Amino acid sequence: MECPPCGLGEQWYLTARCGCLCKSCPWGTQICPSNNYCLNTTNWCDGVEDCPDDEVNCPSTPIPVCPSTPFCPSHFVLAGKESRTGCPVYTCIPPTTPPTTTLAMPCPKPVCPEGFDLSFTPKQLYEMCDRYDCIPTPTTLAPPPCPERECPEGYKAFDTVSQGSLFGEDAESLFCPDYECLPEDETAICPPPQCPERYETVIADSQSILDSCPAYECTVIITTTVCPLPSCPEGMQLLYIRDNDTSVCQKYTCILITTPSQTMTPIPTPAPCEHRVPVCSAGEEIYQSNPTTEPCPEFSCKSIGKPPTSTTMAPDDLLARVECKIDGHNFNTFDGSVLNIEPCNHILAKDKIYDEWNISINNKCNITGDCDQYLKVTQDQKVFNLNPDLTITWDKNDYTVNQIQHLSSSNKNFTVSRIGNSVQFQSQTHDFYVEWDINMNVRIGGVDDKEHKVYGLCGFYTRNRADDKTKPDGNLAVSTQEFGKAWTIEGDECKKDQCIKEDNAKAYKLCIRIESEPFTSCHNKVEPSRFLNGCLKEVCGCLQLGKTEEECQCQAIGRYVKQCLEAEPNASLDGWKIATKCYTECGPGEVYQDCFKASCERTCQNIQQDHKACPDRGGRCVSGCFCAPGLVRKGDHCVPPEQCRDCRCEGYGDPHYVSFDRHNFTFNGLCSYVAARDINPLGNHMFQVITRHSKCSDSPVRVCNTAVTILYDSHTVLLEEANNDTVVVLVDEESVINFPQNMNWLTLEKHNDMQVAAVIASIQLEVTYSIENHGFAIKLPSSLYYNKTEGLCGMYH
Structure with a gap:
């Protein structure tokens, strides 16, 4: 039942007797007419669509331009924190050295540059000087008019190939075209390059900087604020900082001027700098890795034209877990931005530098018009599709997780695992991982060391939220809608x-x-x-x-x-x-968990590994059906550990042996030998598996496994090669012809005429014999036989 519309700003609701009443939204909220929901006023026009109405007709506001970072006295600590204005608030924290009997250093007068307001904060215990904040002063300065184009004598102004720079975001914003100054006569002596105010001089070609008349460009400096006037408190000296920062305003610091006290200890002479220049690889260049204010420069290598890998500390929330999370329409980028985008045929993340891998979400529709989405992972030109039913498409074939694990066991480029209601693809060559669940939610991680190297709908990973909406062409999108459209790829049409x-x-x-x-x-x-x-x-x-x-x-x-x-x-x-x-109904031996935090389940494959085999996922949750305590995963089932039969010994060919501990060796004696049995000093063995080595060819001479005998209790099972290339089975000297056979102590299965398997469930022993390669396999559970076997197969430990 739905009630008729209420008055402006009112919400309708049903009474206990299905009557309709209207009431005003609570204080601090505003009605969303489309869904009759009172939404917090702080969530309106915040860039995230919380209801169909809250991001409609929002005023466009320019991105705030913050003043340059202030610097504190040398014995102060500079700390920053976010503010609602978009510009950080900086705090100058004085030293916390407890008072001593020596004469304290005088405190400088608190001063903030122009463009910042001074705000005192309470002094902490043992602090000698006042603590204060430099808070950016709000500015509403309009962009200045474009200056006239000017070139020095001997140069002439020409339009550049670029289109110039635009102040603001609307069509009526101020447009100032870039231009370049080219020498009229290359043989003439020209004055140095010079551009009008609010333009910066850019030498077009660094190789021509020493020419008498180098060509240069005058590029508009885009700013809507005035740089603060550098100033330092009394008794401190101003020093400018030169670095690779592209900020408009020049950075500087204030150094305390001190007079050294009289002392009898000679002042040590600083050691000379030891210049160590690294040898860079192809595609790299040398740069100074430590601050230029340091007395001795240090050099490192970085990619040509790219910023160096950041060594600055990131916020705790970014260091703890760098992940992109996509839950429905909600995107949490690598850097922590929250966006509302409907994913359909989009690039989520890709290698920005070499384009060696990418992850996309794709839409696929059938003939009837029903559509599903799947996740496409491409690495080194190999394509893997993660489907909604948690199957994987590889080389145009569909596999379950268990099947692809067997197929990829020898492939060191990737691993695939299933955890609850999700499947995880882990790239071993590029170190990223992707998690995809039955509700088509996505997590992408493993990019911690890939700063400035990954971008897509998950944002440009730089540990800076400001550039998250970077488009493929490197420019920033003005809106979330433009950002989403920029990362669209071809695919079946998505239904809105x-x-x-x-x-x-x-x-x-x-x-x-x-x-x-x-x-x-x-x-x-x-x-x-x-x-x-x-x-x-x-x-x-x-x-x-x-x-x-x-x-x-x-x-x-x-x-x-x-x-x-x-x-x-x-x-x-x-x-x-x-x-x-x-x-939720789970299978036998399974229980449902809302938040399973281990990175994997205990399985027959990892049962003997320590707890590090499945470490905690760092607080992340996976929901679904998991094996109950005391059981382990074996394929799609949960079984007691003793049913795993994860110890495996094999023999084949001439004959070659692979022991329980996976050691390879050849043993071609002509006799019968104990391949495996339980250790018992008195000789009362629960079981013995004996292989018979016989000559299987004279030229050249070859020795093969021609039979396997199992001794258990008072029973004997013989699996032997016959002359007609079939396996003969004798149980207590009685021939077995029909398969499968289920006795109270033995199960026999014949996969074909050339291979037979025998299982004694009471001791969890499985033996397979095949005459195709004169091979055999012995399987035992490690939980029962760890350090308890002997024979040619060795001891499992």
């Missing part, structure tokens, strides 16, 4: 979400559930209003696919629970599935 009024009302009813118990314990960590808009779109699209309301609600709310438990692991959400009727 057209949520009809009835589905929108249902979606709101299902999504608003997160505002009640037990989800209130998450509200201080995951803001409901920000989640709600994505939930509405997700549920609406889910309903249009023909799924039930319960399925759509559980899918969306499950994502909110996952985000909550990542932010607050101790949140009390145990009863959320009962409250929302979101029941």
Whole structure:
């Protein structure tokens, strides 16, 4: 049931008797007419679409231009923090040395440059001098008019190939064209290059800088603020800093002028600088890696034309986990920006330097018009598609995770694993990883060492949010819509979400559930209003696919629970599935977990490794069905560890042996030998596997495994090669003809005439014999036989 529209700024709701009432939105919120939701006023026009109305008709505001970074006295510490103006607030923190009996150094007078306001903060314990902040002064300066084009005598002004520079974002903004000054007569003596005010001089070719009349360009300096006038407190000397910073305003620092006290200790003479110049590789150049104010320069290598790898400390949230997260329409970039984009046929992340790998999301539609999305991972010209059903397409064939793990076991370029309801692709050659779940949510990581080398819809990774909307051509997008369009690729047409009024009302009813118990314990960590808009779109699209309301609600709310438990692991959400009727059925031996934090499950392959085999995922959650405590994963099933049979010994050919510890050797004696048995000093063995070596050819002479005998309890099983190229099976000297055979102590399976497998389940022994290559395989569980076997197969440890 839907009520008629209310008055301006009012929200309708239903009474207990299905009556309609209108009430004003709470203070600090504003009504979203499209979905009847009161949204915080601070979320309107903030660049993130929280409801269909909050980013409509928003005024365009220019990106604030901040004054240059101030510098504190040499014995002060400069600290910065974000502010609502967009420009950081800087604090000069005095030293915290406790008072001594010596004469304290006089405190300089607090001074901030022009363009900053002085603000005192409380002094900390043992601090000698006042602490103060230099806060940027808000500016509304309009851009100055374009100056006339001027060139010195002997030069003539010409238009450059570039289009110039634009002040502002609208069509009526000030346009100042760039121009270049070319010498009228190359043989004449020309004055040095000179450009008018608000233009900077750029030598077109660094090789011609020593020419008598070098060609140069006058490029507009784009700024909407005035550089602060450099100044230092009394008793301090101003020194300019020269570095690679492209800021408009010159950096400087203030050095305290001190007079050394009289002392009997001679002042040591500084040691001469030891200049060590590195040998750079092809495509690299030398640069000074330490500050130019240091007495001795240090040099390193970097890519030609690229900024050096940053060594500055990043915020804790970036250092902790550099990941791009895509949950529905919500993008969290590598640098932490939050964007609202509908992903469909887009490049998510790619190698910016060499284009050796990229990750994209693609749309694929069938003949009936039904569409699905899949994740495409390309590395070194090999293509892998991660499908919604968690299968993988490789070389145009579809595989399950288990199948591709077997196929790629000898491939060192990538690994694939499944964790709960998600599949993870790990590149071994480029070190990135991709995680994709059944709800088509994506995580991309492993780019910590790839600053300035990765960009896409996940942002330009520089540890700086300001350049996240970098387009493929290197320019910044003005809007999120322009940014998304710039990274579009070819693919089947994507259907726009057209949520009809009835589905929108249902979606709101299902999504608003997160505002009640037990989800209130998450509200201080995951803001409901920000989640709600994505939930509405997700549920609406889910309903249009023909799924039930319960399925759509559980899918969306499950994502909110996952985000909550990542932010607050101790949140009390145990009863959320009962409250929302979101029941999940798992297979035998499995239990459902909302937040599984290990990087992998315990499996038959890693059961003997320590806890480091599956380290914690750094707080990240994966939901789904996992093996119950005490069980391990074996293919698609959960089994006790003793059913793994992960110890494997093999023999084949001339004959060659591969021991339980994977040691290779050749042993071609003519006799019967114990391949494997349990260790028992008294000779009372639970089992023995004996191989028979016989001559299988005279010219050249070859020795082969012609039979395998299993001794268990009072029983004997013989697997032997017959003259007609088939395997003969004798159990307690009785011939076995029909397969499979299931006895109370033995199971026999014949895969074909040339291969037979025998399994004794009570001791978890499996033996396979094949006459195709005169080979055999012995499998045992490590949990039962670790350090407890002997024979040609050795001891497993």
